[in-house]
Amino acid sequence: MPINIIGSMVVQGPEVLPGWQYIKSYGPLLAVIGGLKYYCRGTTNTWERDLHGKVYIITGGTSGLGAALVDDLAARGAQLILLVRSIEDAWLTEYIQDLRDKHSNFLIYAEECDLSSLYSVRKFATKWLDNSPPRRLDGVVCTAAEALPYGKERENSIDGLEIQTAVNYVGHYHLLTLLSPSLRAQIPDRDVRVILTTCLSQAMGNLDLKDPLFIAKRYPKNKPWTVYGTSKLQLGLFAKEFQRRLLAVPRKDGSPLNVRVNVVNPGFMRSPSTKRVLSFGSLFGLFLYLVYLPILWVFLKSSAQGIQSILYALMCPDFINLDGGNFISECDIYKPARAEFEDAELQKNLFDATEKFISEVEKDSAYKRKKAEAIAKKSKETKDKKEKESNAKSNDNSKEDIGLKTNSQPKGEVPLFPELDKDGNIKSSKPAATNNSKSKNNKKGKKGKKT
Incomplete structure (x- = not known):
């Protein structure tokens, strides 16, 4: 195929080449651009x-x-x-x-x-x-x-x-x-x-x-x-x-x-x-x-x-x-x-x-860096101290809440966190007192009935 085209161009001229009119119009421009690019x-x-x-x-x-x-x-x-x-x-x-x-x-x-x-x-x-x-x-x-x-x-x-x-x-x-x-x-x-x-x-x-x-x-x-x-x-x-x-x-x-x-x-x-x-x-x-x-x-x-x-x-x-x-x-x-x-x-x-x-700038930068680090360290310590105080305060408040809840238990009921004696038994002084008062009332009632 290429040989036939080349032969036709030799015999009949370049006009037989497909797209010759475009090559003739834009070919020189493309050649110049290619040459500039290569250079x-x-x-x-x-x-x-x-x-x-x-x-x-x-x-x-x-x-x-x-x-x-x-x-x-x-x-x-x-x-x-x-x-x-x-x-x-x-x-x-x-x-x-x-x-x-x-x-x-x-x-x-x-x-x-x-x-x-x-x-x-x-x-x-x-x-x-x-x-x-x-x-x-x-x-x-x-x-x-x-x-x-x-x-x-x-x-x-x-x-x-x-x-x-x-x-x-x-x-x-x-x-x-x-x-x-x-x-x-x-x-x-x-x-x-x-x-x-x-x-x-x-x-x-x-x-x-x-x-x-x-x-x-x-x-x-x-x-x-x-x-x-x-x-x-x-x-x-x-x-x-x-x-x-x-x-x-x-x-x-x-x-x-x-x-x-x-x-x-x-x-x-x-x-x-x-x-x-x-x-x-x-x-x-x-x-x-x-x-x-x-x-x-x-x-x-x-x-x-x-x-x-x-x-x-x-x-x-x-x-x-x-x-x-x-x-x-x-x-x-x-x-x-x-x-x-x-x-x-x-x-x-x-x-x-x-x-x-450079030596002067490095010294100045080192001073500023150390100062910034000291300020950051101090602010961190202050922040940690505040957090610790806040946590301690919240713990105290929670203990007070627990105490209030314990004291507010109804009479005759076992508290949520009962106190234990040395033998491990639940102390029931208050319920016992309640039972004694009930028994006394019962005795009084019985005496009243006898009279």
Whole structure:
């Protein structure tokens, strides 16, 4: 059949092809759309690496880019530890179980580590470091990010920090610096990689060493991308300084450091964060997003396409021979345009300033937390005391009721709760007295009859 059609087209021309008029009209347009879609999907990673038995900590692994990465690494047999806000979630349990069943990989876990809470991050890191024997760690991939839409008021974290700065920069800073002893302690032949994610919004960021945690500054609700971009800019600067500080501490066994920190730009994607930003966090905005979804489908990557550069950063063998602090996009190393990435002194000052502010915020949060716990404990004790007094009062009232019921029994009848003598017999003093009075009356009656 196809051969006959092709033969007819050769002899008689393409007009004999069924539906030729439609192909002629819409074919060029579809070809252009297909070409744009293919170009915008980005580069695909071609490196392969055996990940069976390797352990990776992943932030933001339940949605968007992180979920796609978790699905890919789980299929490759890696052991994954997903850091989540709360493990008391039925949906999370089903999500983990579905991943295990789908890939026959039962080494997928979730542990509580809320990046918006410095206390939660410290609890997780302390638990990880205190484990005996020390836990294996082949890498940390930080994909979690918070993006607020246009026009929304400022949102604060538990510690009072602006939420985008708290999650995108401060939370990852705190997590990695606390885990640095575990990263350094891995055996020499282990290729340990730390991946941070960024985006082009870092070009719109404004660095302020006096307030790196965005505590005092006023939130620009009409330009939320500047705050988001600043958090990503700070994260990239932190990556370069963190790599230098890791290299500055020699290993006790004299082996070269085997930890590499790199920053990946996955590109523009149709992720949940993108949807929230483009829809302005409103129902009407969501309707507009759905209207323009076909255009976004052409020009924006899917999450599965966005993880290709992350996979490249995890699997390419060349990075272990480089110094780290590299920026990766489209499965290749690139040089950021901003001058701050070439200023080592600025990066050091930002690292130190952030460390100082985090210490102050942690102390203040600890004081408030202890105070709240003391107030809660005191209110609980007061509540328990009132309940105890109420129960005691109700018991006394019930005893009085029982006494009244006992005393109100009719004469000559056995009470509901009779008193017993030492032999176990019912005391019947009152009924006896009644019987004696009756007998006396009877005697008197008999004497009266005799007279």
